[in-house]
Amino acid sequence: MTALLNPTDIPLSLYIHMPWCVRKCPYCDFNSHAVPNGALSIDLEQQYLHALVADFATQLDFAQGRAIHSIFIGGGTPSLISAQGYHWLFTQLSALIPFTSGCEITLEANPGTLEHDPFADYLAAGINRLSLGVQSFDSAHLQRLGRIHSAQNALDAIGLAKKAGFQRVNVDLMHGLPQQTFEEAMYDLHCAVERGATHISWYQLTIEPNTVFFRTQPVLPEDDVLEQIQTAGEAYLTSQGFINYEVSAWRKEQPSAHNLNYWQFGDYLAIGAGAHGKVTRPDGVYRYQKTRLPKDYLAKVPAEHVQWKKIAADELPFEFMMNALRLNQGVPTALYAERTGLEIDAIAPTLEQLRQKKLLQADVQRIACTEHGHMYLNSVLDAFL
Secondary structure: OOOOOOHHHOOEEEEEEEOEEOOOOOOOOOOOEEOHHHOOOHHHHHHHHHHHHHHHHOOHHHHOOOOEEEEEEEEOOHHHOOHHHHHHHHHHHHHHOOEEEEEEEEEEEOOOOOOOOOHHHHHHHOOOEEEEEEEOOOHHHHHHOOOOOOHHHHHHHHHHHHHHOOOOEEEEEEEOOOOOOHHHHHHHHHHHHHHOOOEEEEEEOOOOOOOHHHHOOOOOOOHHHHHHHHHHHHHHHHHOOOEEEEOOEEEOOOOOHHHHHHHOOOEEEEEOOOOEEEEEEOOEEEEEEEOOOHHHHHHOOHHHOEEEEEOOOOOHHHHHHHHHOOEOOOEEOHHHHHHHOOOHHHHHHHHHHHHHOOOEOOOOOEEOEOHHHHHOHHHHHHOOO
């Protein structure tokens, strides 16, 4: 380490995990569980919300004088929780650690109409950014993906969110779906843009272990079709005024403050079953994880359901680069020492080698991949192991 780290200079976010969904999707490897008895009861919602506050109260020291500048509520299906529940939760949390003025609060929401309150109610509760888990605007593909909303639900959701007053609406889309054609993948992008999405998370379906798709492999498009989709999709989004600021993130609005904080190796508290957090203390950088199963999370006191790990100094270069190099513009070189406490000189030879290979941009004031480097990002990251 160069010196003791100064956490007060590092932005602080909050991740809240809502672990339930109506039905587990066959491609999903997130910590999500089918809601008990087909619906989330008021009693279970209140029990979980109170557990979140108790969990948060054990983490006050991690703030180290900082306010929370962004919140992301993920899942599962966070829109199973009522807007009234979120209003109560934000009131309790902000009384413990203040939120900054204009704090970005993102809610992942299902486009279906049966799993959530009206979007206007979530806006009134304090949520100011929606991330709609659309995945596709094709009913056949939605059925194969195990989604419970229809193509029409997906088309309507963006308009309903904007009509409710949301200025910032992200649409999650996947491509390379089972049996998907080039034309179908492009149709999905056109629908998102034409309906008014201000931010699009567009990424290729990957088959993850411990999923239904891993056990019963679906037929995916051929590599040449995947390449055609990627190339044409990027050209279309660019032509529509979207900026590709991260590997799979495209924006017309400002970038997601919460995700930027992840990629810039900022700090984030975490509450909820299976939630992961990262905090910087003067003596180093720590990661922690909460117990995964909702029943265990609710049964234990907060101090019992957390696992800690201090990131070793020889692991920090990889950890930092794994996040920072996802950004197309990278990060200022000075950020490396500020966020890790390590001298940049220790990795200067590696940086120079990657620049010589045209995998990193030549500007020594920034650490950023070239277009060629992004194509071989895993190889670039391997250099820092």
